[in-house]
Structure formats: C-alpha cells, structure tokens
Amino acid sequence: MPAQEPFPGAAFFHKGQHSPVITAMGKRLVAEGCGKYRTSPGPEWTDADRESYAAWQHKLGFSASDADGTPGQQSWDRLHVPATSGGGHQVSSPVPGHAVTTSYHKKGPHWSLGYHTGADYAAAKGTPCVAVLSGTVRAGQDGSFGNYLVLRSGGFDYWYCHLSERDVTSGPVRAGQQVAKVGSTGNATGPHLHFEKRPAGGRFGSDMPPNW
Numbered sequence: 001m002p003a004q005e006p007f008p009g010a011a012f013f014h015k016g017q018h019s020p021v022i023t024a025m026g027k028r029l030v031a032e033g034c035g036k037y038r039t040s041p042g043p044e045w046t047d048a049d050r051e052s053y054a055a056w057q058h059k060l061g062f063s064a065s066d067a068d069g070t071p072g073q074q075s076w077d078r079l080h081v082p083a084t085s086g087g088g089h090q091v092s093s094p095v096p097g098h099a100v101t102t103s104y105h106k107k108g109p110h111w112s113l114g115y116h117t118g119a120d121y122a123a124a125k126g127t128p129c130v131a132v133l134s135g136t137v138r139a140g141q142d143g144s145f146g147n148y149l150v151l152r153s154g155g156f157d158y159w160y161c162h163l164s165e166r167d168v169t170s171g172p173v174r175a176g177q178q179v180a181k182v183g184s185t186g187n188a189t190g191p192h193l194h195f196e197k198r199p200a201g202g203r204f205g206s207d208m209p210p211n212w
C-alpha cells in the first residue's frame with residue numbers, strides 16, 4: 001500500500017483552505033461511494049467536502065457530532081488518503097483570503113526602528129491564520145507584539161503577532177494548518193496580523209522580506 005497522508009488535524013479543514021490534501025481526500029471519498037461533489041473534488045475545502053466526509057463517517061458507523069463532516073483521526077486513518085508528498089502545500093497568505101495592507105519596510109515615526117519590520121494583514125478579529133510552511137511553533141507574549149506565535153521552518157522564524165487566540169502553542173504544524181486567529185493584542189490600533197520573518201533565533205531588527 002502506498003504511503004498515507006498523515007491526519008493534518010481538525011483545524012486544517014476550514015473555508016479557504018487550499019491544499020492537494022483536500023483533492024486526495026476527495027478522490028478517496030468518491031472511490032468509497034461517499035462523493036457529494038458537483039464537480040471534481042479539491043483543492044479547496046467546501047461544503048461538498050463536508051457533506052462527502054459526513055457520508056464517510058456514517059458509512060463507518062459514526063453518528064451525531066462524530067459524523068458532522070469534520071475529519072477526525074480515526075475516520076481519516078481508515079480512509080487511506082495517499083500521501084501528497086513533494087511540493088507540499090502552497091499557502092498564498094498567512095491569513096487566507098487577505099492581502100498585505102501595510103507593507104514591509106514602510107517608513108513611519110510610530111515604528112521603533114523608523115520602519116515597519118514585517119507585513120500587516122488587516123482582517124476581522126477571529127479570522128484564521130495558517131502556517132505558511134511546515135515547521136514547529138512556540139508561543140509567547142509581550143507588550144508590543146501581544147500574543148504571538150513563532151513558526152520555525154527552514155532556518156527562519158516567522159512571527160505571527162497581535163493574535164486573539166492561538167490554536168496551537170507548541171510542536172509541529174503543517175503548511176496550511178490553522179494555528180491562530182487575528183486580534184489586536186499588544187501595541188496595535190486595530191485587528192491585524194503582523195507577520196515578520198527573521199533568521200532562526202534572530203533578534204528584533206534582524207528582519208528580512210517576509211516571503212516564504
């Protein structure tokens with residue numbers, strides 16, 4: 001049997017999620033006779049995925065909240081989704097559906113270094129933030145960045161700041177996995193994600209263009 005895609009966690013499955021894992025899952029649901037798709041499945045998570053997955057959960061004998069269409073570990077393992085490997089998940093924004101609203105290195109007196117050390121994504125409080133790459137996260141808190149998460153991946157640290165909530169506070173995460181929600185904690189005038197990149201372990205001021 002080919003390698004299986006590991007369960008990415010229930011929080012991975014949310015509106016706006018765009019991943020080859022969704023496509024691979026959908027193809028398996030169709031093969032199991034559970035497909036509720038009007039077009040071919042994936043790569044975006046939709047209501048058709050939820051309906052199809054709920055049909056799979058019912059087929060396995062789950063009911064009520066265990067058959068609500070949100071994938072769980074047990075039903076996922078029994079679906080045998082083939083590993084998507086290789087290129088991995090492409091994440092186009094740390095706040096899916098939202099673009100940069102205040103750019104990196106913009107100059108201004110209200111930034112302590114005289115310029116903006118990251119890129120801001122303005123969005124309503126509670127908007128999901130996702131890991132831009134697979135890696136490991138840790139959580140922290142301070143007066144300027146508020147509640148933050150640091151994602152370490154490939155020799156870099158990606159800082160997620162001003163969060164209202166963290167969905168994960170430590171350990172491994174996958175690209176595209178929901179890790180936190182937008183907020184305005186710390187020194188922020190309104191809800192937004194301040195997204196900053198540094199070399200792994202780099203201090204404030206070692207920022208670099210926040211691409212991934």
Ligand SMILES: [Zn+2]
Nearest residue numbers: 118119120194
């Ligand atoms: Zn900022």
